[in-house]
Amino acid sequence: MVDFDTVKAAPSPDLLTPDNAMMLFVDHQPQMFFGAASADRAGVINATVGLAKAATVFDVPVVLSTVAAESFSGPILPQLREVFPKQEIVDRTTMNAWEDPALVEAVKATGRSKIILSGLWTEVCLVLPALSALSQGYEVYVVADASAGVTPEAHEHAMQRMTAAGAVPVTWLQVLLELQRDWARGETYTQTLDVVKEHGGAYGMGVVYAQSMIDPNAAG
Numbered sequence: 001m002v003d004f005d006t007v008k009a010a011p012s013p014d015l016l017t018p019d020n021a022m023m024l025f026v027d028h029q030p031q032m033f034f035g036a037a038s039a040d041r042a043g044v045i046n047a048t049v050g051l052a053k054a055a056t057v058f059d060v061p062v063v064l065s066t067v068a069a070e071s072f073s074g075p076i077l078p079q080l081r082e083v084f085p086k087q088e089i090v091d092r093t094t095m096n097a098w099e100d101p102a103l104v105e106a107v108k109a110t111g112r113s114k115i116i117l118s119g120l121w122t123e124v125c126l127v128l129p130a131l132s133a134l135s136q137g138y139e140v141y142v143v144a145d146a147s148a149g150v151t152p153e154a155h156e157h158a159m160q161r162m163t164a165a166g167a168v169p170v171t172w173l174q175v176l177l178e179l180q181r182d183w184a185r186g187e188t189y190t191q192t193l194d195v196v197k198e199h200g201g202a203y204g205m206g207v208v209y210a211q212s213m214i215d216p217n218a219a220g
Contacts, residue, residue: 016141016178018058022112023051025064026097026119026126030074032067036120036148038155044120045079047146050199051118051172052083057191058179061110065090065097067125095124098132107133114139116175117167118146123158130162140167143175173200 011017028048033041055062062084066076069091075081076089092100107115115138119125126147130140142162149155159169170178173196180192193211197204211217 011181015181016114016116016175017181018060018179020112021114021116021141021179022061022063022107022110023055023116023118024097024107024129025052025062025076025080026117026129027065027067027073028077028080028118028120029066029069032073032120032125033077033148035150038122038149038152039145041148044146044148045077046199047143047172048077048118049079049083050195051116051143051146051175052080053195053199054172054176054179054192056083057176057188057195060116060179061112062087063090063103063106063110064088065092065100065103067092067095067097096128096132097125098129113137114141116141116143116170118143118172120148121154121158122147122149123154127158127161130167131165134166141170141175142167143172144169145171173203 025048036044052062054060064076064080064084064087066089067073069075069089090100090103090106092103094100097103115133117126117130117140126142130142133140140162142159144159147155149158163169176192176195180188183189193207197207200207
């Protein structure tokens, strides 16, 4: 029941902000992409890089992780590495990233309670750390389009399993716009639209058109 005396114009504490969230990228590597068939791989790469650039726009802490990079899975996605050229990468042997002490310590060091999680494969490398982090009190937001499984069914069932456990399914563009949340936030306005134009597909083309043909500030 609504208490109308307490209703006011204020954001929900459930919303992602640059101050309460961090991003964890898990196993965006060649060998994992070879087996990821639940979505168009180019689309997954585009979403992953768009998400990474959102982190840089809003100065959101990031943890990058790979599994068996030198012996089996290969290096982290080059486009992702390009966004974070100096970022340390936590390489693991564990399929469950949350069983690697170095990774958990890196997440803890951010001081953030909301984890924006993406990676390959959804049914293993996301489900396992998502359930583990949830059990320890973290809030987990799974970026569905920056992740993929070996089949559409594997991806969907994994998303359902995480959602049932309390994780929140999101998309990379949703995360970007939730972090911006107000077009009057001028310090990140231009950078946000730059990411949209580069990775936002038809929406991005719409921004290009509006700014070129209508008004430079028409997009927001």
